[in-house]
Amino acid sequence: MKRLPANFLLGALLVSLVVGVAALSLVWTPHDPQAMSISTKFAPPSTEHWLGTDQLGRDVVAQLMAAARNSMTVALVAVLLGGSIGVGLGLLASALGGWVEDAVMRLADLGFAFPALLFAIMLAAVFGPSLTNAVLAISFINIPIFARVTRASANQIWTRDYVAAARAAGRGRFAISRDHILPNIAAAVIVQATIEFAVAILAEAALSYLGLGAQPPASSWGRMLSEAQTLMYLAPQLAIYPGLCIVVAVLGFGLLGDGLRDITDPRLVRAR
Amino acid sequence: MIELSNLSIHFGTAVALRDANLVIERGDRLGVVGESGSGKTLLALCLMGMAPESARMTGQLRIDGQDMATASERDWQRLRSRRVAMVFQEPMAALNPLRRVGDTVMEPMVLHDGLTRSAARARALSLFEEVGIPDPDRRLRQFPHEMSGGQRQRVLIALALACNPMLLIADEPTTALDANVALRITDLLQRLARERQMALVFISHDLAAVARATEDIVVMYAGDMVEQGRTAEVLGTPAHPYTKGLLGARPDPGVAGRDAQGKRRRLPTIPGAVPPLQGLPQGCRFAGRCPVELPHCAAQRPAFVQSDAGRAAACHLLTEGRHD
Numbered sequence: 001m002k003r004l005p006a007n008f009l010l011g012a013l014l015v016s017l018v019v020g021v022a023a024l025s026l027v028w029t030p031h032d033p034q035a036m037s038i039s040t041k042f043a044p045p046s047t048e049h050w051l052g053t054d055q056l057g058r059d060v061v062a063q064l065m066a067a068a069r070n071s072m073t074v075a076l077v078a079v080l081l082g083g084s085i086g087v088g089l090g091l092l093a094s095a096l097g098g099w100v101e102d103a104v105m106r107l108a109d110l111g112f113a114f115p116a117l118l119f120a121i122m123l124a125a126v127f128g129p130s131l132t133n134a135v136l137a138i139s140f141i142n143i144p145i146f147a148r149v150t151r152a153s154a155n156q157i158w159t160r161d162y163v164a165a166a167r168a169a170g171r172g173r174f175a176i177s178r179d180h181i182l183p184n185i186a187a188a189v190i191v192q193a194t195i196e197f198a199v200a201i202l203a204e205a206a207l208s209y210l211g212l213g214a215q216p217p218a219s220s221w222g223r224m225l226s227e228a229q230t231l232m233y234l235a236p237q238l239a240i241y242p243g244l245c246i247v248v249a250v251l252g253f254g255l256l257g258d259g260l261r262d263i264t265d266p267r268l269v270r271a272r
Numbered sequence: 273m274i275e276l277s278n279l280s281i282h283f284g285t286a287v288a289l290r291d292a293n294l295v296i297e298r299g300d301r302l303g304v305v306g307e308s309g310s311g312k313t314l315l316a317l318c319l320m321g322m323a324p325e326s327a328r329m330t331g332q333l334r335i336d337g338q339d340m341a342t343a344s345e346r347d348w349q350r351l352r353s354r355r356v357a358m359v360f361q362e363p364m365a366a367l368n369p370l371r372r373v374g375d376t377v378m379e380p381m382v383l384h385d386g387l388t389r390s391a392a393r394a395r396a397l398s399l400f401e402e403v404g405i406p407d408p409d410r411r412l413r414q415f416p417h418e419m420s421g422g423q424r425q426r427v428l429i430a431l432a433l434a435c436n437p438m439l440l441i442a443d444e445p446t447t448a449l450d451a452n453v454a455l456r457i458t459d460l461l462q463r464l465a466r467e468r469q470m471a472l473v474f475i476s477h478d479l480a481a482v483a484r485a486t487e488d489i490v491v492m493y494a495g496d497m498v499e500q501g502r503t504a505e506v507l508g509t510p511a512h513p514y515t516k517g518l519l520g521a522r523p524d525p526g527v528a529g530r531d532a533q534g535k536r537r538r539l540p541t542i543p544g545a546v547p548p549l550q551g552l553p554q555g556c557r558f559a560g561r562c563p564v565e566l567p568h569c570a571a572q573r574p575a576f577v578q579s580d581a582g583r584a585a586a587c588h589l590l591t592e593g594r595h596d
Contacts, residue, residue, distance in 0.1 A: 097325075161365035168320055168360075169380040169431060170352035179379075183370045 008259020014252025022072040025065035033062035034217050042235055054238050064245055066219035074135050075200035079193050082139035086146025094154035095173040111144035124212045134213035138203045142196055149192045153185035187264040194257035198250045205246050221246050273297050278331035286549035289314055289495045296471050303482035304475045306492035309546040312475045316443045320358050321348030353380040357432035361444040363424035367416035373427045374412030380434045399430040422453035439471040458485045483507055491515045494546050494557040501583030511585040514558050517542040
């Protein structure tokens with residue numbers, strides 16, 4: 001049995017920690033994350049409140065757990081939505097070639113040129129800030145990324161003999177895309193999705209920090225950070241905890257994506 | 273059934289296939305031989321409507337009386353697998369590594385003949401038996417990497433036969449296989465064509481395999497058809513200098529391949545290589561490499577000279593009456 005790369009193992013560990021906590025928050029949190037108790041505000045860590053309470057007396061652990069769930073949900077929906085549109089466009093571009101391919105790829109360039117944050121601010125300005133708009137903005141920036149990766153990988157697969165054999169069997173471009181191209185580029189797409197998951201977590205935190213994402217009373221690491229910012233000298237731990245969570249989640253998915261790439265691309269492993 | 277008249281393939285200014293004339297009837301077994309770059313594979317792809325998109329086709333390619341030279345991809349899709357089918361050179365590369373071979377073989381049956389999955393499965397089973405794959409029930413569920421090269425080539429033959437085509441094109445089907453397996457695949461293709469009354473176009477540079485599998489032969493050089501006729505006659509008494517060169521360039525492991533001292537002779541070759549398409553002479557394309565070249569060969573194109581019973585060759589030596 002080949003040894004798995006260290007980045008994959010560490011990434012998998014961190015990801016399972018974050019995802020595990022997020023899943024656990026669906027059924028159990030030590031306290032209600034929204035329950036305020038002014039009399040016990042800024043409480044230090046205790047057996048009752050493991051990481052203490054914030055300026056409104058809310059339990060920090062419960063909030064971090066609820067925020068993890070929100071963060072995972074946003075990243076998942078954004079990557080799935082943006083990813084499937086991007087993969088679809090990439091497959092279409094690769095299957096049809098010619099002007100369709102040119103048009104899709106130039107649109108992707110346009111999408112790349114547009115700063116994600118600016119797009120989110122624009123959406124917030126038009127439709128009002130909300131988590132849904134944050135998800136849409138993050139999905140949107142994922143479309144060109146996935147379209148490019150898909151089209152590049154798919155173009156390689158189109159040159160394979162088994163695609164020629166499928167054409168010789170009378171199959172059309174779309175059937176070949178579905179049955180032969182997609183399964184053979186899945187590895188590259190999954191690697192990209194894992195990395196974009198990390199980016200989406202960071203983007204959600206940034207948008208919520210700016211007040212463009214999760215709205216009160218929903219918990220979010222980014223919003224916890226921005227609320228703690230004003231209390232930096234009084235209770236720095238309130239900023240440190242969500243910050244650490246963001247680092248662990250982003251690092252975890254980033255390492256997992258890198259590790260998956262090392263595993264699925266034999267050329268990289270041999271170069272080590 | 274399939275008729276090529278003056279079919280040419282152009283890539284920009286280069287002519288990769290020049291004025292091909294050919295008639296293939298049901299039951300014909302036709303060998304196509306020539307060096308790499310002689311246009312054999314391009315001819316095969318043309319018959320499948322799968323020439324590269326940058327290729328421009330002139331002349332006529334009739335399949336069942338319908339001119340396909342200008343046909344759309346959609347029209348071709350209807351013909352592929354049902355009328356014309358193809359077996360590729362590399363059995364490993366021609367099977368999707370992530371798909372069970374049974375699913376691959378059943379695809380065209382469901383697509384073209386509207387078979388249900390169970391009906392397609394039954395037909396795939398009998399096809400696997402027909403092409404000599406033992407234990408077909410288990411093999412249908414396997415992935416390509418679980419099979420040997422010969423088995424995979426048999427799967428590809430079963431795939432090509434899925435919708436009972438009128439013409440089977442085998443593009444160097446034995447090149448990637450070891451000699452023993454190659455022989456059996458050659459015999460299998462020959463037997464299938466005979467039993468099914470199906471036309472077979474057998475492309476190869478293995479003259480022995482062509483002699484074994486086919487009745488008629490076309491010799492190609494740099495996109496020209498230079499000689500055609502009955503396989504036994506053409507290979508027995510070649511008329512074109514290029515055909516003679518090809519026959520002379522076969523390795524002979526026996527006594528004939530050794531000199532008086534019992535040492536191996538150097539393998540005779542045709543000097544040079546097929547020139548690039550842009551650098552071809554206007555006339556006979558073999559000019560420049562031909563051992564018996566006449567002064568006007570490079571400038572003037574030789575006509576196809578019909579000799580006895582369907583034999584023909586394009587060489588000035590034949591019209592000048594100088595056989596050697």
